[in-house]
Amino acid sequence: MTSTQTLYQAFATGLGVDLAQVSDxxxxxxxxxxxxxxxxxxxxxxxxxxxxxxxxxxxIDMSSVAKAKEILAKHDVQFA
Amino acid sequence: MFFQQLPQHGHNLALIEGEQRLDYLQLQQQVDAFKQRLPVAGLVLLKASNNIPSMVAYLACLQAQLPMILVDKKINDGYQQTLVDTFKVNALIADGEVQVLSTSAVNIDPQLALLLSTSGSTGSPKQVALSAANLQANAQSICDYLPIESSDVTITTLSPHYSYGLSVINSHLLAGASIVLNEHSVISREFWQTFEQHQVTSFAGVPYTYEMLLRLRFTQKSWPSLRYFTQAGGKLSEDKVSLLAEYAKQHNQQFFVMYGQTEATARMAYNAHPDKKPASIGKAIPKGELSLLDDNGQTIDDCHQQGELVYRGDNIMLGYANNATELRQFTQSDTLATGDIALRDEEGDYIICGRIKRMIKLFGVRISLDEVERILVDKGVEVAVIGNDNALQIVLAQPNDVAAIEQLICQKMQLHPSVVEVKLVAELPRTQNNKIDYLRVAALFLTVEAERLD
Structure with a gap:
């Protein structure tokens, strides 16, 4: 799984929604x-x-999926 | 009464909402203006949130001696209609607007000031009836044990229709202190910006608030304006109480663990030293009295003996009301049986051991296990529902559509799927009277694997 896929799956699990509903x-x-x-x-x-x-x-800044990418990037997670 | 003495606090800031600020004199002017728009008699339904129009309407009704049902502004239409019909509500108030529904006032006990629901998500119309004297007595007791000063600034973290949230508002108005009216969660950027902007000195939280704060690494930052914080509304785990108590000590702050029920207006007990006794609810609030009764109704004098916790004080409700007829006359009881089992240590501090009734609290919302069970039984499912303050546990006696059951309950009770656990057993243990034996169900639950969702 790419980092983005892992991220989307984490949002789907965390929010209890379908994977298809997750986007940046x-x-x-x-x-x-x-x-x-x-x-x-x-x-x-x-x-x-x-x-x-x-x-x-x-x-408290993690207000969107796109923002999550930015924040995780600070913690050395690479997104293609 | 705190709500009649607003002008006494003069130019102290009373309410802050965004860029709006009202001192106590300005607040009274707004209350006076709003009183002109209220019906002269009857019962109103006030849809409240943490904003100035809600506070003005609340105080106007109290001053005008117009009894109100205080509900969440986000109340669903069906439940609102149930309340309107059941209690023959005369007017709705929302966002500072009064909408008269009927002018035929029913007979209401003149002591009645406020009706609050205790049902959480269950949607039952049952209300706790409180008098102005109840509100005043509890606000006064709270001001006697919490270090509330007129120079304090608190921020709302709970809804005003919830007795704990309302008690914060009442006690601060009594003290002539300032209230920052906030609707944001403690996990939002907006909350902490507001907190810093107004140099907030205190806040309140339920266990769930503190669980979020600890996840936010609240204790790894310093909040220099903060003087004290309080916790009530259920049991916070001992390790978390200790962590917060230790943090408070290191930062020269105070942390209070408190105990109460809407039936006692809000507060009944407080523990000012949770660092020494993290499991305890402490002692009765000033002017209140706690005792323990055994199964035969006899007072327990010995230490470390479990019994039902019973409270006496002027903050005990007028009674319950299920419909308009029951508003006519209340007979106030001088004792309140809390439904909680507790014991007392040798220093007179109380420790809650469990609940008599089958209720749990998830994310700060009371959930009746019997009600969840009823929903499923009504769908033809053979089921026993148990749980604790971490999870709702559904035990099935026949294979079933687990996903559908989980979805139904999550939707009906407004729960996150992660707190609902479903397991399948061969047979539900029952007592001799053929009732479900919940103790054995709980033991069995631990031994079987959870049902997997596809």
Missing amino acids: ELAYNSIPQWDSTAHMILIAELENQFDVMLDTDDI
Whole structure:
């Protein structure tokens, strides 16, 4: 799996939505499933999948899939 | 009463919402203006959120002695209609607008000020009836044990229709302190920007709030304006209480673990030293009294003996109300049986051991296990529903469409799928009376594998 696939799968699992619903444009509060509860489950999923430790600012800035890529890139995750 | 004495606090800032600020005199002016628009009698349904129009409407109803049902602004239409019909509501208030529904006022006990729901997601119309004296007594007790000062700035983290959230508002208005009206989650950038902008000195949280804060590495940062923080609304695990208590100590802050119920307006007990006793709810609030009763209704005097926790105090509700007829007259009880099993240590501190009734709390929302069971039984599923404050556990006695069951329950109870566990057993253990034996179901649950979803 590429990093992007892993990322999309982590969002699908974390938010409890279909993989097909996940795209770079998907944003916090834009779908009913992505609420604060799901956000914390998503964070845990991302930390597990990419073996990173996100800090306070990372977590509160993770407002879209595209933003997640940016933040994970800071933690040395490569996206093609 | 705190709601009648607003002008006493003069030019202290009362409410802050975005760029809007109201001092206590300006707040009273807005309340006066709003009172003109209220019906003269009857019952109103106030759809509230943490904003200025909701606070003005709430205070106007209290001052005008117009009883209200306080609900979430995001209440669904079906439940709103149930409340309107069941309680013969005369007017709706939302976003500062009054919509009169009927002028035929029913007979209501003059003591009644406020109706709050305790059902969480269950959608039952059952309400807890509170008087103005209840609200005042609890706000006063809270101000007596929490270090609330008129110079304090708190930020809302809970909804005003939830008794804990409302108690934060009432106690701060009593103290003449400032309230930042916030609707954002603690995991949002907006929340922390607002927090820093207004140099917030205190906040409240339920276990779930603190679980999120710890995930956010809250304890690895310093929040210099913060003086104290409180936790109530269910049991936070001991290790987390200890972590937060240790953090508070290191940063010269205070952390309070508290206990309460809507039936007691909000608060009944508080633990000011969770660093020493992380498992305890501490002692009764000022002017309140806690005791334990055994199965025969006798008071337990010994330490470390479990019994039902019973409370006495002026903050005990008027009673429950299921419909308009029951609003006519309330007979207030002088004791409140909490439905919680507790014990007392040698220093007089109480520790909650469990619930008598089958309720769990997920993400801060009370869920009745019996209700979840009923939903499935109604669909023809042979099932026992158990759980704890981490997961809802569904035990099936026959193979079934697990995905469909999970989806149904997640949707009905508004739960995230990760907290719903489904398992299949050969047979549901039952008691001699052929009732489901939940203790044995729980033991069995631990021994079988979870059903896999495709």
